[in-house]
Each structure stands twice: as C-alpha cells, then as structure tokens.
Amino acid sequence: MEKASPELRKRCRRLNKRRVKLKDAEYIFCWIQQNLRANDNPIIDAAVAAGNKYRLPVVVYHALGHGYPHANARIHRFILEGSRSLAPAVEQRGLRFISYVERPEKMEKGLVYRLAERAALMVTDDIPAYVARWQAESVANKTRCPVIAVDANCLVPMNEFPKQLSRNKYFRRAQTPLREKYLEAKTELEPDVSRYEGEFDFEPDDLSILDLDELIGNCEIDHSVKPVEYFKGSRARALEQLKWACENVLPDYDRARTNSSHPHNGSKLSPYLHFGQLSVREIVREVRQNSKPKQTNWKFLDELLSWREFFHHTARHSAEPSAYSFLPDWSRKTLEEHAVERSELSTPPLNDIIHGETYDETWNAAQKQYVLDAWMPNNIRMYWGKTLVGWMKSPQEAWYTACYLNDRFSLDGRDPATYGNIGWCFGKINYPRRETKIYGTVGRPSDTAMKKRTGVKEWIIAQAKREVDRVEVPDSVEPFNKLTS
Numbered sequence: 001m002e003k004a005s006p007e008l009r010k011r012c013r014r015l016n017k018r019r020v021k022l023k024d025a026e027y028i029f030c031w032i033q034q035n036l037r038a039n040d041n042p043i044i045d046a047a048v049a050a051g052n053k054y055r056l057p058v059v060v061y062h063a064l065g066h067g068y069p070h071a072n073a074r075i076h077r078f079i080l081e082g083s084r085s086l087a088p089a090v091e092q093r094g095l096r097f098i099s100y101v102e103r104p105e106k107m108e109k110g111l112v113y114r115l116a117e118r119a120a121l122m123v124t125d126d127i128p129a130y131v132a133r134w135q136a137e138s139v140a141n142k143t144r145c146p147v148i149a150v151d152a153n154c155l156v157p158m159n160e161f162p163k164q165l166s167r168n169k170y171f172r173r174a175q176t177p178l179r180e181k182y183l184e185a186k187t188e189l190e191p192d193v194s195r196y197e198g199e200f201d202f203e204p205d206d207l208s209i210l211d212l213d214e215l216i217g218n219c220e221i222d223h224s225v226k227p228v229e230y231f232k233g234s235r236a237r238a239l240e241q242l243k244w245a246c247e248n249v250l251p252d253y254d255r256a257r258t259n260s261s262h263p264h265n266g267s268k269l270s271p272y273l274h275f276g277q278l279s280v281r282e283i284v285r286e287v288r289q290n291s292k293p294k295q296t297n298w299k300f301l302d303e304l305l306s307w308r309e310f311f312h313h314t315a316r317h318s319a320e321p322s323a324y325s326f327l328p329d330w331s332r333k334t335l336e337e338h339a340v341e342r343s344e345l346s347t348p349p350l351n352d353i354i355h356g357e358t359y360d361e362t363w364n365a366a367q368k369q370y371v372l373d374a375w376m377p378n379n380i381r382m383y384w385g386k387t388l389v390g391w392m393k394s395p396q397e398a399w400y401t402a403c404y405l406n407d408r409f410s411l412d413g414r415d416p417a418t419y420g421n422i423g424w425c426f427g428k429i430n431y432p433r434r435e436t437k438i439y440g441t442v443g444r445p446s447d448t449a450m451k452k453r454t455g456v457k458e459w460i461i462a463q464a465k466r467e468v469d470r471v472e473v474p475d476s477v478e479p480f481n482k483l484t485s
C-alpha cells in the first residue's frame, strides 16, 4: 500500500478539527480549485494516500463558478481548457473525475457541501491568495468532514517556514538546502481501491463533448475581455511552452529578459504556474536536463524558486495580500503624508487607463500588452506598476487600480506574485529612497531611463500600432477583498 511520504505530509495543513467518519463514507473528496494537472499533483496524491489508508476510492472534482472577482471569457477559457485536459488524465490514474460549470440554465446550490457530505475527508489546494484561500477556509468552517489543504504550488512547501522571513535573501538561504529533498520526493501514488462508480445528485458536465465557445457564451461573465490566441490552457500546450522555453529562452535568459523587444524575453510560463497545468518540480527537472548553459539557468531558477516562492511565503503570512494593509507601515505613511499633492494631479479617466490611451506613451504600450496579450515582460511591469503609484487621488486608489488591472487582464494575475510585485512598486520588501513629491520615499519610475533601455523604443512603437479591443469600463474600481483598509 502506498502511503503519504514525510515530504507529502509536510505539504498538508488541517483547516478544521473534524474527525474522519468512516460510517457511510463513500469516498475521499479531492476538490481541485486551481492546480489543474493530474500528474505530480500533491493534492491528488494526498487524496490517494488517504484513500489507501481508509480503503476508500477518490473522487476528483473541479468546478467553475461565474461569480469570482473579474470573471471573464479570457480566464474562463483558459481554466476550462485546463479542466478539459485534466479529466482524462485523472481517469487514467484510476480515479473518478467530475466537473461542473455554473451557468444560468444549470445552477447547483452548495455542490461542494453536498459532495463533502458523503466523504470521509476532503483535500483541496493550499493557496495563500484570492478566491481559493477564502473558499477553502469557508468550506472548512461549515462542512462536517475534515478538510486538508495541500500545497501544490511550491517546490518547498510553505509549511516549512512557520515564521515570516522578511527578505528574499533570508528566505533563499533557508529554502535552498531543502530543494533537493523535494525534487527527489516520490509522487504519483497508486490507488489500491478501484474507481468510484456511484451516482451523484446532479449531472456532472463532460467537457470533452461540450462546445467551449457555446458554454462560455452562456456564462454570466465579462465577455469583453477575450481569450488570447497565444495562451491555450491545456496541459499539452503547457508542456509545449516548457519545451519552447528550454530551447529558446533559457540559453539567453539573462540578456533577453530585460529587452522588451526580444521575442524570447520570458518563458511565458507564469499562466501555467498560476493555474497549475505545470508543477514547479517538472519545470526544474526539465530545465536541468535540457537547457544549457548553467549560468542562465541559475537566474531563471532563482526567479522561479526564490522570488515566486518567497511571495507565496509572504502571502501566507499576511491577513490578505490583495489588501492595501499588505503594504508596510513606512510606505503607507510616506504616501499618505504626500496625499495633498495628489489633489493637483490630473488622473487620466478610467476608460483611458484601461485602454492604454493616457498621456504616457510608455505606460500605454504596457497596458495595451496586458489587454491584448494577457501577459507583459517583467521590466515593463515594474514601470507600469510604479507609474500607477503616482497617478491616483489617493494611495489606496492607486493600489486597488493596479491590482484591478493586473488581475482582470493578465492570465497570471490574482497570484501571490501579483500582490508581492505590485507591493514592491509601492515599497514592500523595498527600501526608502530620496524623498520626492507624491511618492514620498517610495521609489519613482523614470520614463527617460526606461526609454534608454535596450529594445524599449522599438517596443513602444510596435505596441502603439496595435488596435485595442474596447472592453467594459466600470464606474470605479472596487476592491474585491474583505479587508479594504
């Protein structure tokens, strides 16, 4: 019988204190919220280990509601393509897979709770930001079965660091020696119990036969933010992207990533990491095997393993990473001290901001990339985020506008890396600089310096030529989290 290894157990965190009740239990309930892969997925492995222990089959469930913040056709399409390829891969592991897509003609109430009623135990994603975090906590409070959150996002589980490390240099130092252990850990546990063949009290959706355009067309979401051609959400497409990155991006990573015009200025793996079609571990293994020279690999792996996982760590130790209160006291204080200067600002209208039609051509080029491509190179994101710090009538409004634009348009948005990096633009894990107007001691962007960087001028010209689709414009930007202060 295959059991949970110590490495797998370290990924698991109990979200409530309910006891396992085996009487009448029909299965172990594996609720995948975001990690859309069947292989190297510790959430599924934890469910299989529990199934083997309690002699119960595993039911893997993925659902897509239409009420999540920023619900739009772009995000819906990417998720559903991922979910469509997840189904057969889960079944191939001998597990039952069911899925549900909410839409007006098919509204199910409390499905997670109904499915949990019949389970001995539930496992789900441990994600420190956005909807998956609140949902897991809320379900754990209300359901009668034990709920275990499993970290399937990081190579080294967040649970390894119970105390907050304030800087990446401390985090990197603590995390690096643990990497090999988790790279080697056994995955893909075999179920001992055969597939669950029972019935459910609703008709699961079969994404392999549903027309995704029609299905998405019927969902009550924002259809003005359209899917992008480049990013398709299937597992096969994610693996293709990884292969492309190893062959083309990694060999010149150091140099190309700071050149916005370079076709290889990033692996573009972030959407697949956010929605979990790829595991960090498989990326690391692939990079080590298939990409040379080692020097550029180091930089890439530092972004992937240190920075990305540091921001997961930071989000885990914060009450709500998307809230303004996520920012450090010193930066909020200095920004608020300079708030009066903001009254003189001519903030561009929200319509012009959203469509990249402001007076700042560099910023416009960046915003156009978010709207049209659902992705942007890292150095451009820095300028984009820092500019927003100084545009709004209050620092709170600036924070929520930056989060709103990033979360709504970028496929990798709504991530711990989103709030960590936008936070960096607002002074988080950053140092106070020379005091200036509006920004106080928060570092300000320089358009002149930006334009001197390799590739930026050409990149601005290229973006300026692009026609932006008109998207819906709200009256104002409202924070979606519960901690708005």
Ligand SMILES: Cc1cc2nc3c(=O)[nH]c(=O)nc-3n(C[C@H](O)[C@H](O)[C@H](O)COP(=O)(O)OP(=O)(O)OC[C@H]3O[C@@H](n4cnc5c(N)ncnc54)[C@H](O)[C@@H]3O)c2cc1C
Pocket (backbone or CB within 6 Å): 257, 265, 266, 267, 268, 269, 270, 271, 273, 274, 300, 303, 304, 305, 307, 308, 309, 311, 376, 377, 378, 379, 381, 382, 384, 385, 386, 406, 410, 412, 413, 414, 415, 417, 418, 419, 421, 422, 425
């Ligand atoms: C204002 C601003 C907003 C950002 N918003 C997001 C976001 O919403 N989601 C997101 O994943 N990243 C975000 N980043 C970080 C970074 O820009 C993106 O991760 C990167 O551009 C994604 O492209 P890539 O996959 O080609 O990255 P690569 O350069 O190929 O790097 C490989 C992977 O390493 C990780 N990574 C790289 N840079 C960083 C970083 N600075 N912080 C954390 N992880 C990193 C990502 O997972 C990335 O996919 C933001 C940065 C800034 C300055």
